[in-house]
Amino acid sequence: MATISDIAEQANISIATVSRILNYDASLSVTEATKRKVFETAEALNYTKYKTKKHQKRKSSKRTKAAEKNIALFQWRQGDEEFDDLYYMSIRIGAEKAAQQLGYNLIKGDTESDALKSVVGSICIGKFDEQTIKKIVKLSDNAVFIGTNFPLQNFDTINSDYEQAAELAIEHLIQLGHQKIAFIGAEEHDNLHGYRPYRTPVVNTYRDIMQYYQLFDEHYFFVDTNARLSVSLGETLTKQALASWGDELPTAILAANDAMAIGVMNELAAQQIKVPETISVVGINDLSFARYLNPPLTTVKTFTEEMGEVSVWRYYKNELKTRQLLNGLF
Numbered sequence: 001m002a003t004i005s006d007i008a009e010q011a012n013i014s015i016a017t018v019s020r021i022l023n024y025d026a027s028l029s030v031t032e033a034t035k036r037k038v039f040e041t042a043e044a045l046n047y048t049k050y051k052t053k054k055h056q057k058r059k060s061s062k063r064t065k066a067a068e069k070n071i072a073l074f075q076w077r078q079g080d081e082e083f084d085d086l087y088y089m090s091i092r093i094g095a096e097k098a099a100q101q102l103g104y105n106l107i108k109g110d111t112e113s114d115a116l117k118s119v120v121g122s123i124c125i126g127k128f129d130e131q132t133i134k135k136i137v138k139l140s141d142n143a144v145f146i147g148t149n150f151p152l153q154n155f156d157t158i159n160s161d162y163e164q165a166a167e168l169a170i171e172h173l174i175q176l177g178h179q180k181i182a183f184i185g186a187e188e189h190d191n192l193h194g195y196r197p198y199r200t201p202v203v204n205t206y207r208d209i210m211q212y213y214q215l216f217d218e219h220y221f222f223v224d225t226n227a228r229l230s231v232s233l234g235e236t237l238t239k240q241a242l243a244s245w246g247d248e249l250p251t252a253i254l255a256a257n258d259a260m261a262i263g264v265m266n267e268l269a270a271q272q273i274k275v276p277e278t279i280s281v282v283g284i285n286d287l288s289f290a291r292y293l294n295p296p297l298t299t300v301k302t303f304t305e306e307m308g309e310v311s312v313w314r315y316y317k318n319e320l321k322t323r324q325l326l327n328g329l330f
Helices: 004-011 015-022 032-045 053-065 079-084 086-102 130-139 162-175 201-212 231-245 258-270 288-292 304-329
Strands: 069-075 104-108 122-125 143-146 156-158 181-186 221-224 252-255 280-285 298-301
Touching: 004 015, 004 032, 015 032, 015 288, 032 079, 032 086, 032 288, 069 086, 069 304, 079 086, 086 104, 086 122, 086 258, 086 304, 104 304, 122 130, 122 304, 130 143, 143 304, 156 304, 162 181, 162 201, 162 252, 162 280, 162 298, 181 201, 181 231, 181 258, 201 221, 221 231, 231 258, 252 258, 258 280
Parallel strands: 069 104, 069 122, 122 143, 143 156, 181 221, 181 252, 252 280, 280 298
Antiparallel strands: none
16 A cells, blocks of 8 residues: 555655645645546556556466557546546546556547547446437447446446445444444536435435434435536535534535545544544545545545446457457358
8 A cells, every 4th residue: 555655755746745635735826637546646646456466477368469549538638627526537547557557548538530430349437418429339339337326328337336435434434333324425416327316325325324213304414416526515515414413413524425524524623523533424436545634524436447348348359259259251
């Protein structure tokens, strides 16, 4: 496991600056390029998939077998937008590492470009709306989407089990004795498919479990139904929640993801409410920077890098099958 010192040394940035960036310190004035360098370095240093000798050996043998091919990479969150939710950055890094190992080139996807005629397929990271999905599939029906919840339409999808993640988080808090468990989150309905009032697994699982245990209290439920999950939104919703709660504070808060959890913790700290002494905070995703927060964030693991890897391995396995068929014919 990499330390803040390792990240600072690799990125050539001071330990203090790295720490403040990883904690989303709003008072710190640094360029977006510096932020990106720190977060990407943290992800890379904690990326362990190909670090053993066994994997390195397999890497060299497979690169000689895999022809150089292009895969279009479509990103829902691009550029500085990735800082809002590093979940997608982590998936992208996983895809890039696997592509490098297997001899593929990831090229920027563009639904208006004719250049995609030469690609073997598309990897699409994020919650694309239905119109964009149709455009991408029309360009290349050999597509895999990571993180979309739209029904299958001639494409594969890769998703984490967020119902289970939310269940693990809530059951953990209940076992610790918590009953006043608040929820702070958000949904972007334009990018979600479904007919329930709330459309994301985490939100619905929280409601279902808390109602099952007869612990659900609308007073402790804060969800923005048309907003991006981000640190700043976590701060805003927590500020609103604290004003509403007054002296009736919950003993724990489940945030929709790690970015929101950081916003929650930042606002609690700003109002001098101690974590976890007064309120425990739990996130979901276990992104690499969670362990560097002060205090470290309790979070449920989702395998983001592996999701990116699987999307690339899909094309490699299809390539192997095609070779086997051709060898059988000729």
